[in-house]
Amino acid sequence: MESNIEKAIDDIKLDTVEDRIETAQKLNSALSMEQFSATLDAWASKFTPEYMEELSHKCYDDDRNYPENFSNWFYHIKDFGYFKCANVIANQIFTWEETEAFRHTDMFDEVDWNKINKILEPTLDKMDKYRIYNIKNGCFSNKFDFKTCNATKDNLAKQLWKINYRSAELETGGYTELVVRENIPYIASVTPTIYNGMPLREELRVFYNMDKQEIEYIEDYWKYKYCEPYISSMTDKIIFNWFHNKLETRKVQHRERLQELKDIIYDNIHTLKFDGELKGIWSIDFMYVDDATSYSGLWLIDMARGFRSAYWNVDKLTYSTRKKMIEEMKNGR
Numbered sequence: 001m002e003s004n005i006e007k008a009i010d011d012i013k014l015d016t017v018e019d020r021i022e023t024a025q026k027l028n029s030a031l032s033m034e035q036f037s038a039t040l041d042a043w044a045s046k047f048t049p050e051y052m053e054e055l056s057h058k059c060y061d062d063d064r065n066y067p068e069n070f071s072n073w074f075y076h077i078k079d080f081g082y083f084k085c086a087n088v089i090a091n092q093i094f095t096w097e098e099t100e101a102f103r104h105t106d107m108f109d110e111v112d113w114n115k116i117n118k119i120l121e122p123t124l125d126k127m128d129k130y131r132i133y134n135i136k137n138g139c140f141s142n143k144f145d146f147k148t149c150n151a152t153k154d155n156l157a158k159q160l161w162k163i164n165y166r167s168a169e170l171e172t173g174g175y176t177e178l179v180v181r182e183n184i185p186y187i188a189s190v191t192p193t194i195y196n197g198m199p200l201r202e203e204l205r206v207f208y209n210m211d212k213q214e215i216e217y218i219e220d221y222w223k224y225k226y227c228e229p230y231i232s233s234m235t236d237k238i239i240f241n242w243f244h245n246k247l248e249t250r251k252v253q254h255r256e257r258l259q260e261l262k263d264i265i266y267d268n269i270h271t272l273k274f275d276g277e278l279k280g281i282w283s284i285d286f287m288y289v290d291d292a293t294s295y296s297g298l299w300l301i302d303m304a305r306g307f308r309s310a311y312w313n314v315d316k317l318t319y320s321t322r323k324k325m326i327e328e329m330k331n332g333r
């Protein structure tokens with residue numbers, strides 16, 4: 001029969017062995033070391049190779065169904081209307097076996113790159129030899145270390161591996177697919193970069209109600225109070241302050257530009273058309289490009305369910321949406 005201690009540990013459903021040992025130690029002060037180690041052995045014996053494989057399949061299926069994965073939202077956009085969108089060169093969905101190959105080792109120097117390149121062949125075939133592309137996994141780009149977001153045909157495997165490694169550390173999901181997009185260029189004499197090479201441009205996060213086909217509210221993607229404390233590099237901090245006009249010399253007034261862009265988005269959002277499959281409130285990120293003439297405009301970059309997105313704030317939703325939410329909660333939906 002399962003001891004009370006074992007049951008208590010199981011009920012807590014802690015993720016890591018370390019967590020379990022720590023909790024077991026706390027709960028277990030009354031047990032002898034022998035009893036404790038027997039309890040731990042019994043628990044650890046569950047983790048057979050078969051159990052781990054089943055778990056891995058389950059994680060794979062969960063990831064495939066994750067709405068934030070690129071392939072789960074991008075193809076529901078039927079018309080970009082006024083807005084621009086980088087060409088999708090490839091959006092490879094990996095099989096479970098392929099994801100296992102990616103995760104074979106967590107030591108970069110021990111990865112069998114030939115094997116990974118073989119898996120990536122369908123994508124590599126679509127890439128030009130000397131071009132630079134923008135890449136991410138299904139839902140994570142590792143933009144805070146932007147040099148991993150750019151890839152060529154030669155280093156795609158290594159760049160993706162690095163993105164997935166960081167993505168696993170942060171538990172973002174997205175490891176079951178790869179997105180290779182046309183790179184939107186920037187002019188270094190006009191646009192400064194932060195995060196190891198990310199051009200810092202005005203971006204807006206639009207909280208859009210799919211059901212009503214209306215904007216709920218719009219936020220500055222690079223909101224000063226939210227982002228500034230987390231910028232660790234002094235160089236990046238200086239650029240970020242310049243971007244927000246806290247330092248002189250930036251000709252563009254960030255707030256005024258945001259307001260102009262918000263007006264443009266409100267005026268044109270009806271030209272962005274979905275197929276009706278996405279429900280509820282989603283965040284839609286638009287990046288404004290004004291440094292490279294043929295690329296000028298508002299680019300649709302990313303989407304996620306509203307409540308999964310930074311700046312989600314129920315208080316900012318329209319009155320009628322909040323009222324509807326309360327009614328749904330009352331009806332248990």
Ligand SMILES: Nc1ncnc2c1ncn2[C@@H]1O[C@H](COP(=O)(O)OP(=O)(O)O)[C@@H](O)[C@H]1O
Binds near residue numbers: 086141149181184285
């Ligand atoms: N096609 C592209 N070309 C150049 N830069 C891009 C492109 N797509 C995205 N970016 C930049 O990369 C950042 C992160 O992209 P995004 O797809 O939103 O990844 P994440 O989900 O990790 O935030 C964007 O904020 C933008 O600055």
Ligand SMILES: [Mg+2]
Binds near residue numbers: 285302
């Ligand atoms: Mg994003």
